[in-house]
Amino acid sequence: MCLAVPMRLVSIDGAEGKAEVQGVGRGVRLDLVPDAKAGDWLIVHAGYAIEILDEAEAAESMAMVAVAMADEPVRA
Amino acid sequence: MSDKLAGFRDIARVRTLADSIARLDPGRPVRLMHVCGTHENVLCQYGLRELLPEWLTLVAGPGCPVCVCPASDLDLAIRAASMLRVVLATFGDVVRVPAARTSLSDARARGGDVRVVYGAADAVALARAMPDREVVFFAAGFETTACTTAAALRADPPGNFSVLCSHRLVPPALDALLALPGVAPHGFLLPGHVIAITGLGAYRELCLRRPIPMAVGGFEPVDLLLALKDLVEQVVDGRPRVGNDYTRVVRDLGNPAAIQAIDAVFEARDSTWRGIGMIPASGLGLRRSFGGRDAAARFGLEPDPEVADTSPGCRCGDVLLGRLEPEACPLFAGACTPDLPIGPCMVAFEGTCAARYRHRRG
Ligand code: SF4
Numbered sequence: 001m002c003l004a005v006p007m008r009l010v011s012i013d014g015a016e017g018k019a020e021v022q023g024v025g026r027g028v029r030l031d032l033v034p035d036a037k038a039g040d041w042l043i044v045h046a047g048y049a050i051e052i053l054d055e056a057e058a059a060e061s062m063a064m065v066a067v068a069m070a071d072e073p074v075r076a
Numbered sequence: 077m078s079d080k081l082a083g084f085r086d087i088a089r090v091r092t093l094a095d096s097i098a099r100l101d102p103g104r105p106v107r108l109m110h111v112c113g114t115h116e117n118v119l120c121q122y123g124l125r126e127l128l129p130e131w132l133t134l135v136a137g138p139g140c141p142v143c144v145c146p147a148s149d150l151d152l153a154i155r156a157a158s159m160l161r162v163v164l165a166t167f168g169d170v171v172r173v174p175a176a177r178t179s180l181s182d183a184r185a186r187g188g189d190v191r192v193v194y195g196a197a198d199a200v201a202l203a204r205a206m207p208d209r210e211v212v213f214f215a216a217g218f219e220t221t222a223c224t225t226a227a228a229l230r231a232d233p234p235g236n237f238s239v240l241c242s243h244r245l246v247p248p249a250l251d252a253l254l255a256l257p258g259v260a261p262h263g264f265l266l267p268g269h270v271i272a273i274t275g276l277g278a279y280r281e282l283c284l285r286r287p288i289p290m291a292v293g294g295f296e297p298v299d300l301l302l303a304l305k306d307l308v309e310q311v312v313d314g315r316p317r318v319g320n321d322y323t324r325v326v327r328d329l330g331n332p333a334a335i336q337a338i339d340a341v342f343e344a345r346d347s348t349w350r351g352i353g354m355i356p357a358s359g360l361g362l363r364r365s366f367g368g369r370d371a372a373a374r375f376g377l378e379p380d381p382e383v384a385d386t387s388p389g390c391r392c393g394d395v396l397l398g399r400l401e402p403e404a405c406p407l408f409a410g411a412c413t414p415d416l417p418i419g420p421c422m423v424a425f426e427g428t429c430a431a432r433y434r435h436r437r438g
Contacts, residue, residue, distance in 0.1 A: 003114055003425070004220065004269045004295075006081065015231065029197050031227035032334045043269065043325055046167075046195030046217075048224040050334060051272045051325050058324040062083050065298060069092045 004045035006053055009038055019044060084296030093301035094127035100308045106132050108307055109253075109398050111139035111246060112267035113426020114295055120435035122297045132308065135398035136431075138249055139267060141217045142169045142424040143396060144349045148383045149242040150175035153214040155377055156240060157188035162375070163206065165199040166214035168192040169424040172417065174387060196228035203237035212371040216242040219273045222360055223334035226341035229366055238371035241362055244347055246270050247278040248358035254286050256352075259397050263289035263307040268299070268322040273338075275330025279318045287316040294322035341366050350385055350420065351396035390419035395428050402429040409433060 007019035012030065019028040019042060030036055033049045041053035083089070110116065116136045119125055125134060138144045150173060157164035157180060164180065171180045171192060184190040189209075193199045196213055203211035215225040222243040229239065246267065254260045266279060271292045279290055289310035293303030299322055306319040320326055338360070347359025362370050371377070386392060389407055394400035402408050402421065412418040414430055421427040 029195075029224075029227065031231060032223055032331060032337065034333055043272065045220055045269060046224045047197045048195060048227060050220060050223065050269065051331055054324045058081070061299075061302070061321075061324060065083075065089050065093070065302070068096060069089065 004043050004050060006041050007044045009036055009040045009042050009049070011038055012036070017049070019049070081296065084294070084298040086298065090122070090124070090297045090301060091127065093298065093305060097132065097301065097305050097308055098129040100305070100312055101129065101131060102308075102312045104131065106263075106308060106311050107261045108132070108134045108263045108265055108304065109137040109261035110134060110265040110267070110293070111137040111250065112265075112270070113140040113424070113428075113431070114269075115139065115265060115267065115293065115300065116428055116431045117426070118295055118297065118300055120431045123435075124297060124300060128304075132304075134265070134304070135261065135401075136395070136428040137253065137261075137398050138349060138351060138396045140396075140421065140424050140426040140428065141221065141244060142167070142173055143392065143420040143427050144244060144249075144351065145170075145173070145216050145242050145420070146348045146350050147175035147385045148348070148379045148381060149216075149240075150180070151380055151383045152240055152372060152377045153212075154178055154180055154183045154188075156212045156214075156371060156375055157183040157190050158186065159375060161209050163189045163191055163202060163209050163211045164214060165191045165193045165202055165211055167216065169426070170214060170216055172423045173420045174417070174423070175383060196225045200228050200231070200233040200237055203234045207234065207236060210236050210238065210374075212238055212240055212375075214240045214242065218244055218246055218267070218270050219338065220269045222342065223273050223331070223337050226337035229341050229369055230337060238369050238374050239362065240371045240377075241342070241360060243342070243360040244349065245344065245358050245360065247282055248355050249349060249352065251282060251286070252352055252355045252358070253397070254288065256397065259399060260288075261398065262311050263291070263316075265300075265303050265307065266290055266292045266318075268292055268294045268326055271320075271322075271330070272326045273331050273334045275335075276318050276320060276326075276328055277330075283316055283318050289316045291319035292322045292326050294325065349396075351393035387418050392419035392421040392429070395421050402432045403436075405429070409436065
């Protein structure tokens with residue numbers, strides 16, 4: 001029930017939007033993300049978008065992990 | 077984007093992070109606690125505990141909102157469902173959770189109209205579609221779900237829509253856990269999608285009062301290990317703080333629109349948690365301005381304090397406090413399975429017993 005999944009916002013009609021992930025679409029309420037734009041990745045929970053995913057931050061986390069990997073001794 | 081997220085599942089990255097955690101060995105056992113059913117499922121699904129060094133344990137706390145919901149709250153929903161003209165709408169997980177000797181699915185078998193919905197907006201749609209019925213939405217869940225109930229109530233639902241409110245707040249529960257002898261862990265892995273709503277403020281305040289390492293974790297294996305590494309680093313350097321290791325979703329101040337929705341609709345009230353007991357200001361009740369939407373008042377439903385909270389032999393209370401691993405419950409996988417569950421921890425998808433059962437080996 002607390003499961004929340006990333007979905008891409010395809011279109012907006014007032015407080016409702018259409019979102020999809022891996023070709024599966026569904027309606028999503030946008031009441032809690034007034035700044036959402038078509039094309040944004042949303043975190044969707046119980047039919048509501050609860051946050052907009054920050055792609056720059058996602059790339060930054062990955063870069064951090066890459067640095068950690070470069071520092072690691074190679075596993076035998 | 078799906079490619080970018082795939083990186084957060086990459087096994088080489090996961091192993092590297094696990095190795096770098098192992099090398100932080102503080103020379104003593106470290107016991108961390110998560111408070112999120114989704115974290116438990118990710119841990120089990122990817123077998124992440126097996127990658128952790130022996131000195132590090134990660135137990136499950138009271139992170140399943142359906143499991144911590146006391147039987148007396150469910151009892152109200154069951155009584156509402158048995159009323160003429162009432163349609164009881166709620167999340168699928170809630171329907172099968174036993175309250176004393178009965179559940180919502182029993183109420184349905186006896187003729188009660190119980191519907192599973194994906195969320196509050198679907199319950200409102202149900203009310204619109206059935207103007208001659210009363211739709212009661214049984215609203216359980218933490219802040220992540222409370223903001224969706226609040227949004228539904230603020231979007232002018234029809235008059236035949238009301239709510240039985242069983243929402244709960246995470247920070248007061250962490251506070252209460254820290255006061256319980258033998259329960260307090262060395263650090264908390266914080267639930268990313270709860271903090272995405274509220275932001276870090278309440279946790280920083282808690283960390284000042286009761287210094288303990290905390291780190292916000294996301295829900296891919298790499299996210300989880302990044303947060304664990306953060307926690308162990310804090311344990312080792314002895315400087316507790318609130319780390320955010322899920323920055324692509326969690327902002328310092330949370331989601332202002334969601335916070336505003338919660339504040340407009342709800343106020344904090346004392347609430348009982350299954351396994352823990354009463355925790356001051358740990359639940360949400362409807363504000364007076366939304367009092368007309370309160371199903372308990374609308375249908376004269378008074379909580380019955382006599383409703384027993386646990387089934388005989390069930391150890392959910394200890395499981396919810398991280399005091400007992402589900403596998404150590406004598407009923408686990410024998411008398412108690414997801415098909416014939418004895419306690420809520422085996423019913424709900426996010427229940428610790430259910431997660432361990434689904435992913436058990438051998
Ligand atoms: S295995 Fe079943 S009986 Fe044992 S604690 Fe879990 S839910 Fe309760």
